[in-house]
Amino acid sequence: MQIDFHHGVTYTVARLAGFEHQQASTIAYCAQYVDDAVNGGLVRFDNGALFERISSAHKMLDYRNFRELANHYVWIPFHFLPGNGGLPAGKEPDGKFVDKLICRPNSDVAQQMVRECILRQDTPYGLHRLGITMHVYADTWAHQGFAGIRDRVNEATRLVDEWGVPDCKFRERMTGYFMSEAMPLGHGAVLSQPDKPYLRWGYTNGRGEKIWRDNPKDFLEAADYMCQAMQRYRLKNPDAIVPGLPPLDRQLIATLFETLTYPDRKIRHRLWLAAIADGKFSFGRAVVDYIPKGKLSWKFLALGTERERDRGDEVFPYREQFLASDWKYFHDALQAHRLFVLHDLLPRYGICAA
Numbered sequence: 001m002q003i004d005f006h007h008g009v010t011y012t013v014a015r016l017a018g019f020e021h022q023q024a025s026t027i028a029y030c031a032q033y034v035d036d037a038v039n040g041g042l043v044r045f046d047n048g049a050l051f052e053r054i055s056s057a058h059k060m061l062d063y064r065n066f067r068e069l070a071n072h073y074v075w076i077p078f079h080f081l082p083g084n085g086g087l088p089a090g091k092e093p094d095g096k097f098v099d100k101l102i103c104r105p106n107s108d109v110a111q112q113m114v115r116e117c118i119l120r121q122d123t124p125y126g127l128h129r130l131g132i133t134m135h136v137y138a139d140t141w142a143h144q145g146f147a148g149i150r151d152r153v154n155e156a157t158r159l160v161d162e163w164g165v166p167d168c169k170f171r172e173r174m175t176g177y178f179m180s181e182a183m184p185l186g187h188g189a190v191l192s193q194p195d196k197p198y199l200r201w202g203y204t205n206g207r208g209e210k211i212w213r214d215n216p217k218d219f220l221e222a223a224d225y226m227c228q229a230m231q232r233y234r235l236k237n238p239d240a241i242v243p244g245l246p247p248l249d250r251q252l253i254a255t256l257f258e259t260l261t262y263p264d265r266k267i268r269h270r271l272w273l274a275a276i277a278d279g280k281f282s283f284g285r286a287v288v289d290y291i292p293k294g295k296l297s298w299k300f301l302a303l304g305t306e307r308e309r310d311r312g313d314e315v316f317p318y319r320e321q322f323l324a325s326d327w328k329y330f331h332d333a334l335q336a337h338r339l340f341v342l343h344d345l346l347p348r349y350g351i352c353a354a
Helices: 003-016 021-033 072-078 097-101 108-119 126-142 168-174 215-235 247-259 265-277 298-303 320-324 326-349
Strands: 041-045 050-053 156-160 200-205 210-214
Touching (some): 003 215, 003 247, 050 326, 108 215, 126 215, 215 247, 298 320, 320 326
Antiparallel strands (some): 156 200, 200 210
């Protein structure tokens, strides 16, 4: 999914789940920042203090850059959560090990990830972790059928549009990308097709199976389950019976998925923020923004830097407020999420991923 969903829709759904504006803003910022946190390594301060951070994405999410992106520490815990064939822990899907790694919508693995987030919310970075969790949870719908490793299962040929007609425009864009022949990573062979809310499309995967995708339907289902997850979070009860999206808001979200058909994700994002500012949803008017880098960004407020990428040898001025900054809390939450997914959650399903 792209910024229109991870930021605009996540904010909307958080408000509909009952969070106040500032809380929803924090959740939505973190959900999108998963795609923008491209720097990792030590942060050094002028007083000798150190802070260890990890990256949750690579520059531009460039699926063509195999060498840089073939990284289990990024793709599996943050973008292509293994689905274990949709089966609970202790059950084995048919096929090979890669069949356990294929992402599945709302899998038992994903549900257990959400449960852990709800149960561990009493930390300074609880809302930040919720935003990260909502990013990964949403992506189980968008990235279904693909694995966060380089494997033939990710190949895609015979792409068709919503009428079943060969997608010639897409074929032209793919010329020279050599995707399928190079054992693509994730959904690299179909570029951003799975991430656009308005698309209906199909393809033949590397196993010769014809796959049909209805993104508007999948994205609406994801939004509803996210709302339920956040309602349970507010109740501090992962088993609570909750209503999900209010019917009128659900219909408006569905309409926006269908009608905002601009290929440019930034345009769709602006239109989502405009709908929020205009009071289209039942929670009323709200002004929401997202500044990932530069002045007024979380990173700027924490470290005082406007750089998008760090060289690695910087020494930042230390300020006492750093320890309680949103940027630090986000990175604390990244560490907690990745540690749980790779070292606790996935082994329950017989998956050793890193």
